[in-house]
Each structure stands twice: as C-alpha cells, then as structure tokens.
Amino acid sequence: MHWITRRSTDMWIHNLSLRFKFISGLVVFVLLLGIMISLIMYFHFNSIMQSEISQRARMLLAQSNAIQEYVKASLRPEMFDVLPEGRFVLKAMSSSYISRDVMARLNISDTYAYHYRRVSKKPRNPDSAPDAFEMELIGLFADNPELSIFEDTATVKGEKYHMVARPVVFGESCMQCHGDPQDAPGEMIEIYGSKNGFQYTVGEVGGVVVAGFPVNMIKGPVQDLTLKYLSLYLLGIFFFASLISMFFDRLVMKNLKTLGDIFKTRFTDDRESKIINKLGEKDEIEGVIEGVDELALCLAEARADLEDYTQNLEEMVEDRTLALKEKAEKHLFDVNLFVSLLAGFNQAATSHEFISRVLKSVGERFKASQVVYYCTVVSENRYALHEDAPVPELDPQVKDLLWKDDILAEDKRLYIPVKSSESHWGILSISWQRSLAKKDIDRAVMLGLGHQIAMVIENIQAFSDIRFQNDMLQSIFEGISDPLLLIDTQCHIIIANHASQQILRNDKRRLQRHALERFLSLKSRVQQAESLKDQLQNIKGPLSREIVTGDNRWFRVDLYPLPSRDQAVSRVVLYARDITMEAQMMKQMQQTERLSAIGKMAAGIAHEVNNPLGVIQCYTDLVRDAVSDDQVHQDIDVIAKHTRGVQKVVKDLLNLSRPKQVISGRCNINHVVSAMAEVFNTQGISKDIRITLDLEPDLAEIECDAAILEQILTNLCLNAFDAMTDQGGKVDISTRESGAVQEEADMVRLSVQDNGPGIDQDILPHIFDPFYTTKEVGKGTGLGLSVVYGFVNELGGHIEVVSSHEPQNHTRFDIYFPTVVRKAKRGV
Known part of the structure; x- marks a missing residue:
C-alpha cells in the first residue's frame, strides 16, 4: 500500500507541467525574499521609532526643566522685587506648581497622551506623593549621586510607557521654601502648613521628575507599515508570476507544443502513437527527451527488421523501399513548405506580402489549380493565387471550421482553417482540376499548415506594432528640445537626439565622445571631490549635478542608470538642461x-x-x-x-x-566719464596710477542723472585706487553700445578695469553686501559698492563683475545703463 501511494505521488510530480514547476519555484523564492525583507523593515522601523519616542520623552523632560529654571531664575526673583516683603503668590512663584500645571495643560492638547509626574518624598500636595516605582527611582538617584538621568520601560495603570527620569536635588536657592519653616514666606505656611515640604538639606535628593510616552505609540504604526509593504510585495509577486507565465508560454510552451504536433503528424502507426502518447505523461522537457529516445529505438528496430527482410525477401524490401521513398518525398515536400513559410516571415514586411507567398508555395506543393485565402477578420478580403480567375463566395457553413479542429474536403476543393490557440484569421481554400483521393489528404499536415500560417500572421502583426511603437518613440526622442543621450560608462554614445549638439557640437563619433568627456569633467556649482565623468564609472542610482561650461553656461545634468541586460558595459541615460537664465x-x-x-x-x-x-x-x-x-x-x-x-x-x-524714489534725468555718458577722469588724474599721478579712456563715439544718452553717474564712477575709481595703493597700476575706463543679446538691446555698457591683485572667488559673491569690506579697520565702511548696486537697479540696469588671476591679475566692473531709446520703445 505504501508503495502504491509513493508511486502515485511520483506520478503526480512528474505530471506537473514544466511551466507550473518553473513558476512555483520562482514564486516560492521571491516570497521568501519578501518575508525576509519585511522582517528587516519591521526591525529597522521599530528601531527608528524607539529612538524617536526616546527623544520625545527627553524633550518633554527638558521642557519641564526649562519651565522650572525660568521660574527660579527670572519669574520668582522678579515677583519678590515687586511684591511686599513676606508675600508669596503660589501660582506665580512655585516652580513645582507652575511646571506641573503647564505640563498638564500641554497633555490635554497633545495627540498622544504622555505620562508626566513630579513627586517628592515629603509632598505638600497629596497628588505629588510617589508610588512604589517612583520611590525606587528616588532611592536609586540618592544612592548614585553621579547618575543624572534614568531611562527604561515601565508599566503605569496597566499600560507600558517608555520612561525618562531625573532627580530633584535641592540647592541653596531652594532652602527658603524647603528648608527651615521659619525662613519660609508666611503665605506659604498658611497654604501648606509647616510640616510637609520642609526640612530638606542642600544636595539632598528630595524627589524625581518622570516623563514618558506609551510604547503602543510606536508598535501600531510599525506593524501597519510593514503589513502594507508586505501586501504590496505580494501583489507585485502575483503580477510578476503572471508576466513570467505569459512569456514562458510564448517562448517555450508554444514551441514545445509545435514540436509535439510535428511528432504526431510524422509518426502515425500504433507503436509510434503509443510513444507519442507518453509525451503527455511527464512535463514537456522530460517527455520530449524520453519520446525522442524511444523513437530512436523504434527506428533502430525498424532498420533491423528491414535488414531481415532484405536478406529473405528482396522484392518485398524493394516495394517497401519504394513506399518509404514516396512517403519520405511527400514529407520532404511538407518540410519544404513549412520552411518556405518561415522564410516568408523573414522576407515579408506586411501580412499581404506573406499571404501572396503562401498562396504561391501551397499551389506549387499540392499542384493546385487555384488557392484562395478568405480573411475573416474585420476586412473579410479575399486573396487568390490566380487573380484573374473568378473567386467564389465563402459558404457561411465553412466558417464554422474556425471553431473546430478539422478540415473540410469536397470533390475538388479542400478547406483548411487558419487559426492559432489565441486567434482566428481565416480559411484557406485549395482547388484541383481532378477529384481528390483519400491518400492525397493528410489531415494533420493540413491542420499544421493552417496553424503555422496563423502563427506567422500573428508574429508579423506583432512586429508591425513594434515598428510603429519604435517610430513613435523615436519621434518623441527627437522632439525633446534638451540634450538627451544614451551612453555607457565609458562615455561611448549609443544614441543621441538632435538637441545634444548643444554639448557635442560635432558629427564625428570619436570627436563627440571627447566632447562628452570634457562636458562631464566640468566643475560643479557645489565643489565635489569627483567629476561626473569619474562618478559615471561606478554609478549605482540616479545622479544629478549642476555644472558650468567655459562660456559660463550652466547645465543641470541628470544621469539615470539602466538595468543591466547582459551587456558588458552598463548603459546610462543622460539628460542635460540649460539653466543659465535660472541661475542668473x-x-x-x-x-x-x-x-x-x-x-x-x-x-x-x-x-x-x-x-x-x-x-x-x-x-x-x-x-x-x-x-x-x-x-x-x-x-x-x-x-x-x-x-x-x-x-x-x-x-x-x-x-x-528708504523706499527707492524714481530717479529722473539723462546725460551723455562720455562727457561725464571724461570730466571724472580729469578729476581723478591728479590723484592718480600722486599714487603712480594711470587712467586710460576708450570711449565709443556717438553713443545714445542714458537714463541716468549726471550726479548719480559721477557718484557711481567715484566709488568704483576709489576702490580701484585702494586696490593698487602699494604698487601703482592702471585703470581702464571704456564705454560701448551693448546689444549682443536681446536682454541688453538699447543699453550702454560702462566698464571700469584695474590691474590690482583681483578678488578671490569666495569673496566675489559678497562684495555688494552692505558693510562687507576687506579693507583695514577705519579705512572703509563697506557701503560703496552697495550704493552703486542700489543706483544701478533703480535705473533699470544691471552690474556684473569679473575678477581673475590668469593670465594676469585684473578686476572689471561692467555696468549696463538703459538708453532713452530703450525707454521710448517700452513706453516708459
């Protein structure tokens, strides 16, 4: 009995399909992995929440301490100064009463009720009497003076709390109210009496402050969050298993089924049929292996039988050989037909081209006078081998073949359903001039022919959809106005859109790679130890960085690594966006x-x-x-x-x-600059500083009062002179019409440049801040450039500064003034 049960179990395991075994093993593995991840998440979140509740409890204790310190250090002394001597206001001067009342009010409005108690050994208020746990804490702090805080889990009224406690140690300032009753205020004696709350000594641990939050505050959210993640993971396993099952059917099971159909078509006698039937007793792979092995044995035995017949019955062997040759030729024609169908799939771009090839191949194979394909999907078109010959209408009863696994043979015509396991496509009609003989019809071959045609049509439709999707994605890819590239970690460009020329600027692959390497090696706005090019080698997740080019353009570069799909080098999507205007x-x-x-x-x-x-x-x-x-x-x-x-x-x-007032007035910038240059020339000669002018003639008048322009020039020239006090130098002042970009159209640029030591890059962003100066104490207020910046903004212009140490030291201020032409165009 045991042997029979075990044999039945083994047969059940063998009969499980290959797909079921594969999917089951994969699901079990992923499920175990999910459970392990969920446990890790649970313990991790629990640790985080444990730390959070500990911090909250300590913060609660610190809040109570702050209230008491405020009462002791500020409120109580102030009340003693204000009130007559001997007066004592409990609600304004008792640190214990105030802290306990404030914490009680806070507990009412808090979402989670916390536990807070301030107790003492000799309480004045009965509610402040310690319980057993609090008495243990008072003893613990008394026995361990160096212990300043206690933290542990305790049960209060049947609920667990995470507790934090500190001792209440009486100091010298506490003795007036807690030492000798004779020293205490009279009103306090009237309220509490002279017994409780007195006779403490300096340094004595007289009580304890306890604060805590319920432990359930962290357990519930952690469990809920872990269960949510686990539920989402299980849902993902379900979809993952369904997807794998679909692809497994498509790639493996369908081909194994086709192979089984071929076996059934080619081997039709009783012994071979029994071997074919055994293919279904085990899973697909084991069945195919065992079936091929037994078929090989069967063929070997058949060969031995033929040799015996050859020795004894030469004529029978010759007849048998002719029969086998005829059968083999017939099967060879069938094989050639199926091969031509596969070739048609590779060569045909559309279903119509493939059907035309099918009609020709079927007509040649079966020597038919006419072959017609009736499409039963949407269009119901008809395609004939000989298009000039009349094509009869399809009998509605013939369409029923699509719902059967059978063919329909008439006197001179044969109908074959063209269908697969998933779709019905049409009917294939083959006609002859002669009547059909029974031996001319091989039902399995005909059904296999219809099935193979349907599968190829399905694949052609699928590839057409893929090509359409690819063209659409390519259009979207090229339509993106920002640079978008697919690269590998070695900076090889796999694909790039047209906008990527903003950073590549070349059509040759080799030069494009060098341009990309230079681009990714540019410095970042935030200084990093490694450039994007260096980080690309070991990129694990999305990476974002802002970099600046040599022509002072800012780009935000985002790198997205793609999952590795058996490539030797990982691939990365690079997206770059010009953010120069945003940065400015x-x-x-x-x-x-x-x-x-x-x-x-x-x-x-x-x-x-x-x-x-x-x-x-x-x-x-x-x-x-x-x-x-x-x-x-x-x-x-x-x-x-x-x-x-x-x-x-x-x-x-x-x-x-003060609020800025509208500055009116206009002036000729060249006249004002020339006059100011003469004023500063005398001072420059005494300091060995030379002033040179390069003024563009016939400039339009600017929207700036001459006095304001003189003040701006004065501040800039004085700064330049201060920068070159020790070694002398040169100050170059120039004016130009500015219109290189749309934003600077109809503006005049005033440039003041000196060859002093320059400004450090870390100082440059702060030079326009009020009171910011690098001069010695007493030699500058730090307001000069702030005033200049304010005037320029009021006038509707802007100011830029460039300072460099290469190829030689220099600092240049460029100020852009709007002209009267610009004001007229804007209707100001």
Whole structure:
C-alpha cells in the first residue's frame, strides 16, 4: 500500500507541467525574499521609532526643566522685587506648581497622551506623593549621586510607557521654601502648613521628575507599515508570476507544443502513437527527451527488421523501399513548405506580402489549380493565387471550421482553417482540376499548415506594432528640445537626439565622445571631490549635478542608470538642461533679499545713532563759542570732523533702507566719464596710477542723472585706487553700445578695469553686501559698492563683475545703463 501511494505521488510530480514547476519555484523564492525583507523593515522601523519616542520623552523632560529654571531664575526673583516683603503668590512663584500645571495643560492638547509626574518624598500636595516605582527611582538617584538621568520601560495603570527620569536635588536657592519653616514666606505656611515640604538639606535628593510616552505609540504604526509593504510585495509577486507565465508560454510552451504536433503528424502507426502518447505523461522537457529516445529505438528496430527482410525477401524490401521513398518525398515536400513559410516571415514586411507567398508555395506543393485565402477578420478580403480567375463566395457553413479542429474536403476543393490557440484569421481554400483521393489528404499536415500560417500572421502583426511603437518613440526622442543621450560608462554614445549638439557640437563619433568627456569633467556649482565623468564609472542610482561650461553656461545634468541586460558595459541615460537664465535670476534674487534684510537692519541702527550725533554736533558748537583757547578749538574741530564722517555713514545707511524714489534725468555718458577722469588724474599721478579712456563715439544718452553717474564712477575709481595703493597700476575706463543679446538691446555698457591683485572667488559673491569690506579697520565702511548696486537697479540696469588671476591679475566692473531709446520703445 505504501508503495502504491509513493508511486502515485511520483506520478503526480512528474505530471506537473514544466511551466507550473518553473513558476512555483520562482514564486516560492521571491516570497521568501519578501518575508525576509519585511522582517528587516519591521526591525529597522521599530528601531527608528524607539529612538524617536526616546527623544520625545527627553524633550518633554527638558521642557519641564526649562519651565522650572525660568521660574527660579527670572519669574520668582522678579515677583519678590515687586511684591511686599513676606508675600508669596503660589501660582506665580512655585516652580513645582507652575511646571506641573503647564505640563498638564500641554497633555490635554497633545495627540498622544504622555505620562508626566513630579513627586517628592515629603509632598505638600497629596497628588505629588510617589508610588512604589517612583520611590525606587528616588532611592536609586540618592544612592548614585553621579547618575543624572534614568531611562527604561515601565508599566503605569496597566499600560507600558517608555520612561525618562531625573532627580530633584535641592540647592541653596531652594532652602527658603524647603528648608527651615521659619525662613519660609508666611503665605506659604498658611497654604501648606509647616510640616510637609520642609526640612530638606542642600544636595539632598528630595524627589524625581518622570516623563514618558506609551510604547503602543510606536508598535501600531510599525506593524501597519510593514503589513502594507508586505501586501504590496505580494501583489507585485502575483503580477510578476503572471508576466513570467505569459512569456514562458510564448517562448517555450508554444514551441514545445509545435514540436509535439510535428511528432504526431510524422509518426502515425500504433507503436509510434503509443510513444507519442507518453509525451503527455511527464512535463514537456522530460517527455520530449524520453519520446525522442524511444523513437530512436523504434527506428533502430525498424532498420533491423528491414535488414531481415532484405536478406529473405528482396522484392518485398524493394516495394517497401519504394513506399518509404514516396512517403519520405511527400514529407520532404511538407518540410519544404513549412520552411518556405518561415522564410516568408523573414522576407515579408506586411501580412499581404506573406499571404501572396503562401498562396504561391501551397499551389506549387499540392499542384493546385487555384488557392484562395478568405480573411475573416474585420476586412473579410479575399486573396487568390490566380487573380484573374473568378473567386467564389465563402459558404457561411465553412466558417464554422474556425471553431473546430478539422478540415473540410469536397470533390475538388479542400478547406483548411487558419487559426492559432489565441486567434482566428481565416480559411484557406485549395482547388484541383481532378477529384481528390483519400491518400492525397493528410489531415494533420493540413491542420499544421493552417496553424503555422496563423502563427506567422500573428508574429508579423506583432512586429508591425513594434515598428510603429519604435517610430513613435523615436519621434518623441527627437522632439525633446534638451540634450538627451544614451551612453555607457565609458562615455561611448549609443544614441543621441538632435538637441545634444548643444554639448557635442560635432558629427564625428570619436570627436563627440571627447566632447562628452570634457562636458562631464566640468566643475560643479557645489565643489565635489569627483567629476561626473569619474562618478559615471561606478554609478549605482540616479545622479544629478549642476555644472558650468567655459562660456559660463550652466547645465543641470541628470544621469539615470539602466538595468543591466547582459551587456558588458552598463548603459546610462543622460539628460542635460540649460539653466543659465535660472541661475542668473536666482543670484539676483538672493542679492536683492540680502540687501533688503540688511537695509532694514541698517535703518534701525541709523535712527538710533543719528539722534546722539545731533546732540554731539550741537554741544560741539556751544563749546566752541564758549571757549577761546586755540588748542581747545583744534580738539573741537577734530570732534566735529569725525562727527560729520559718522553722519555721512548714517546718511548712506538711511539711503539703503528708504523706499527707492524714481530717479529722473539723462546725460551723455562720455562727457561725464571724461570730466571724472580729469578729476581723478591728479590723484592718480600722486599714487603712480594711470587712467586710460576708450570711449565709443556717438553713443545714445542714458537714463541716468549726471550726479548719480559721477557718484557711481567715484566709488568704483576709489576702490580701484585702494586696490593698487602699494604698487601703482592702471585703470581702464571704456564705454560701448551693448546689444549682443536681446536682454541688453538699447543699453550702454560702462566698464571700469584695474590691474590690482583681483578678488578671490569666495569673496566675489559678497562684495555688494552692505558693510562687507576687506579693507583695514577705519579705512572703509563697506557701503560703496552697495550704493552703486542700489543706483544701478533703480535705473533699470544691471552690474556684473569679473575678477581673475590668469593670465594676469585684473578686476572689471561692467555696468549696463538703459538708453532713452530703450525707454521710448517700452513706453516708459
């Protein structure tokens, strides 16, 4: 009995299909992996939430400590100063009462109810009496003075809490209310009496503060989140198994079924049929192997039988040989027909071309007078081998063959259903001039022919859909206006859209690769140890970086590695977007925000300083009139001089903070520059500094008052002179009409350049900030360039600065002024 049961189990296992075994094993493996990942997630999330609840409990304890420290250090001393001596207001002066009441109010509005207790050994309030757990904590802190905090899990009213506790240690400042009752305020004695809450000593642990949150606060969310992830994972396993099953059917099971059909078609006698029937007793692979082995044995035995017949019955062998030859030739014709069908699939671009080849091949194979294919899908077209011959209508009863696994033979015509296991395509009609003999019809071959034609039509339709999808994706790919490339980790370009010429700028593959390597080696806005090119070698996940080109263009580059599909080198999608305009706008916004914030601060400082300065100036004049001593007058002049200097700084501060007024006026920029150059020439000669002018003639007038332009030039020239005080040098001032880009149309550019030591790159972003200066103390206020920046923005222009140490040191300020032409065009 045991042997029979075991044999039945083995047969059941063998009868399982190859697909079921493969999918089951794969699902079990993925399921175990999912369970392991879920456990890891559970413990990880539990650890995170445990840390979170610990931090919350400590924060709660710190909040209570802060309230008590505030009462002790600020509120209570202030109340003692305000109230008459001996008065004591419990709700405003007791740190224990205030902290306990505040924490109780906070617990009402909190989402999760926390546990907070402040207890003492000799409580004045019965609610502050410690329980057994809190008494243990008081003893623990008393026995271990170095222990400042305790943290553990405890049960309160049947619910577990994560607790954090600290000792209440009485200090010198606590003795008035907790030491000798005679020292305590009278009102406190009236409220609490003189027994409880007194007789503590300095340094004694008199109580404990306990705070905590329920443990269920973390367990529930962690379990819910883990179950959600596991559910999504199980759903993914279901879809994954369905997808694998579909592809397995398509790639393996269908071909094995076709092979089984061929076996059934070619081997039809009783013994061979029994061998073919055994193919279904095991899974597909084992069945095919065993079937081929037994068929080979059968063929060997047949050969032995033929040799015996040859020795004894030569004539029978000859007849048998002729019969076998005829059968083999017939099968060879069938094989050639199927091969021609496969060749037609490779050579035909459309279903119509393939059907034309099929009609010709079938007509030649069966020597038919006419072959017609009736399409029963949508169009119901008819395709004939001889198109000039009349084609009869298809009898509706013949269409029923599509629902049967059979053929229909008439006197001189044969109908074959063209269908697969998934779709019905049409009917193939073969006609002869003569009547059909039974031996001319091989049902299995005819059905196999119809099935093979249907499979090829399906594949042609599938490839047509793929080509259409590919063309559509190619159009989308080329339609993207930003550079988009598919590359490998060695910077080989696999495919690139037309917009990628923005960074490649060449049609030759080798030069394009070098251009891409240079592009990915550019420096980033945020300094990184490795460039994008270096990180590309070991890229594991999406990578994003902002880089700047040599012509000062900013690009945001995103790299997306693709899953490896047996390629020797991994492939990466590169997407680059020009963000130059965004970067410039962001820089201007940040500068404006800084100036606004500093301007508000400067206004407050200026108003606070201006009044004392007026008083100093007034009393200076009074003292000068009251005394006649020359030495005193000189001292007063020094005070007045420095007072006026401070007043000028205050005036600049107020100019920064006040709302900007519309500046009216226009001037000829070349005239103002020439006049100012003469003013600074004398000062430059004394410092060995030469001023050169390069002014473009016939420039349009600019929308700027001459006095404002003079102040701007003064600040820039003074900064240039200060930068070259030690070694002398040269200041180049030039004017040009600017219209290289649309934003600068109808503007005039004023450039002031010196050959001083230059400005460091880390300082450059801050030079327009008020009070920012690199000069020595007393030699600069840091307001000059801020004033220039404010004037230029008010005028509707903008300012740029370039500083470099190569090939030689220089700093250049470029200021763009709108012209009267620009104002007229914009209707201002």
